[in-house]
Each structure stands twice: as structure tokens, then as C-alpha cells.
Amino acid sequence: MVRRLERAHRAKIFQWIVDAWKAPQRSPPVGSNRDLALALARFLIFVALISSLVMAALGLALESGTALSVGVAVVVFFFTLHLFVFWESLPLTWIRISLLVALLGFILRWITALHFLNEREIPVALLSTLTYIPMLLIVVGLMEGQRRSMVVGLSVAVVMGLSLGLAASRPELSLVYLDDPRLGVLVAVYLAVFVFFLNAWGGQQTDLEEAEMQALLLKERINTDPLTGLLNRRGIDLAVTNLMTRREPFGVLLIDIDHFKIINDTLGHDAGDRAIKSLASKLRDVARDRDVVGRWGGEEFLILSPSAEPRSIEGFAQRVRRETAAMDVEGIPPMTISVGITRFPLYEPFEETVKRADGALYTAKAQGRNCVRSEWGGDSARDS
Secondary structure, eight states: OHHHHHHHHHHHHTHHHHHHHHSOOOSSOTTOOHHHHHHHHHHHHHHHHHHHHHHHHHHHHSTTOOHHHHHHHHHHHHHHHHHHHTGGGOOHHHHHHHHHHHHHHHHHHHHHHHHTSOTTTHHHHHHHHHHHHHHHHHHHHHHHHHHHHHHHHHHHHHHHHHHHHHGGGOHHHHHTTOOOTHHHHHHHHHHHHHHHHHHHHHHHHHHHHHHHHHHHHHHHHHHBOTTTSSBOHHHHHHHHHHHHTTTOOEEEEEEEETTHHHHHHHHOHHHHHHHHHHHHHHHHHHSOTTOEEEEEETTEEEEEESOOOHHHHHHHHHHHHHHHHTOOOTTSOOOOEEEEEEEEOSSSOHHHHHHHHHHHHHHHHHTTSSSEEEOOTTSOOEEO
């Protein structure tokens, strides 16, 4: 029984590899945080830019410096300079490729240092690699998500560990005390543990991402009318609060379908629902980018327009009325709407503004429907 529990415990220890491998492929990847990845990548590029310039200068000034070390520093300098200068215009694909190229470059520098460089170049090459590769793995992990970062990270750990173990017999390494084969195991374990912590962080990021997604879905359900997909009253209230924070007046259009009861009574509730959905779709199409469209209730709709100029609000309301009258919905007779318009002047409760728009809508209904009427804060309703 004890052994069975121990085996189960060991299985849980390595479960992170299975979980990371099974992470679903999607864009952006599961466990990624590309905004943070881009911020860290730009900071890392800046650090590499400055440090490569310093390393090139020191390589030229010191007697121990060689042409190879200076050449590598110069290549890194111009590579990072290009990325830093053109950062804002670089596509995401190019940034992702650059990260993988940089990671591959440091791995090659590690292998070259162990197998081909002289004893003076080895320590600097190895230490620079051990400095930058963990940071690059963090950025790659945030950019590519759990699954890919796990594959990349463990591959890097294996390659670096094997190359150090195989190079342990080189006489040059004994001069810098790197001739112990155990160092290969230590490097592989060090990077593997680092990848474990990185994936644990990525797993937490995944949990936060899923929780945020669920919260957004719940918020959308709470604030959205299920029939039309437009904002419901709760969603409109939030939009009003957001507009109020700008401390600018805005227009309000209250819209009602004319003779909707006849459609419902003669053609049935399904036809009534189709009429409401068709008008909702039309309002969504006619609305401009900053307009807020919602279902106020029943066959009534509300549009919030950032424009507070009466002429602009009236022109927009007339366009909505004309576009609706031109609709052709299968199985439903031609529809028209009545529109009451006003504006929110900032100094009153929004409920008062809606009452004023409702009064203008009542006037439009009383004066024959299929028209726009307005009420501007105490003025009598007038034709538009």
C-alpha cells in the first residue's frame, strides 16, 4: 500500500510534463502572456545591446580578448540594435523568430566554447550563455505558452548537458576547472528545474487566463440580451456610467417598433421575435463605432450617441428610421419605427433623460408614427 502511494506521488511529480504536453493548441497559446513577453523581450534586447557594446570595447582593450570574442559581441550588438530601433514596426512573427534565433545562437556559443574555443574564451562564453538562456526561456515561455516552452526548455537542457558531458575530456577545460563530467549533469538538472518552475508559472498563468475568460463570459451573459445579442438594461447602465466619466454630454435615441402588437397577435410570437432580431441587426449595422446600442425592453431599443449636437442626433435618428423602413424581412410586413431623441446634459439623473426621450417617443406615436420627435431639456417637442 505504501509503495502504491509512493508511485502515485512520483506520478504527480512528473504530471507537469504531461499537462504541458496536453495543453490545447490555440492562438494565443495556453499559458502565454504576450504583452508581458514583449515587455520583457524589449528590456532584454536593451540589456544585450548595452552589454555587447561594453564586451566588444573590453575585448579590444584587454590583451586576453580575441578577435572571435570581439566579433561575436559586434554581431550581437548589431542584431539587438536592429531589433531595438525597429521594434514598433516589427511583426509579431519576426519577434518570435528572433527570440528562437537568439536562443539557438547562445546554444551554439555554448557548444562552440566547450569544444572549439581556447581556455581564455571558455569562461566568458559559458557565463554569458548561462546568463541569457534562462531569461530567453522565460520570454519564450510567455510568448509560446506551456506546451512549446516545455519542449524548447527540456531540449535546451538536454543539449547543453550532453555537450558539457562530452566535452569534459578536452585538456583545455582542465585549465579552467571544467573537466569534471558531473558538471554536465548539474547544468542539465539546473535548466530542467528552471523549466519546471517556468511551467508552474505558465500553469498559473493558464488558470488566471481561464478564470478571466469565465468572468468575461459571465459578464457578457449578465449584460447581454439573449434574443438580440445587444446590451440589456444592465449593460446599458454600465455604458452610461462609462460615458459619464468622460464628462461630456451625449445623445439618446429611444426607438419603438410601430404596431408591434399587430405583428405578434396576427403572425405569432415567433414572427415578433424575428422582427425584434431583424431590427437589432439593422441598428447594429447602422450604428457608428462609438455608438452604444441596447434593447431597452420588449420592442424598445436605446442608442447612446457620443455626439451631443441636436442636428447630428436628429440626422442620425432619421437615417436609422429610413434604413428600418427599407428593410425586407421574410414573412413580416414592412416595419417602421418611431424615435424619441434628447441628450444627456450631465447635470441630471439619467432616468430624467430617458423620461424626456420617452415623452418625445410618445409624441411621435401620437402624431402618426414612422417619424422622429425631439425634446431638448424642457423645450416643447418638435418635428425632426
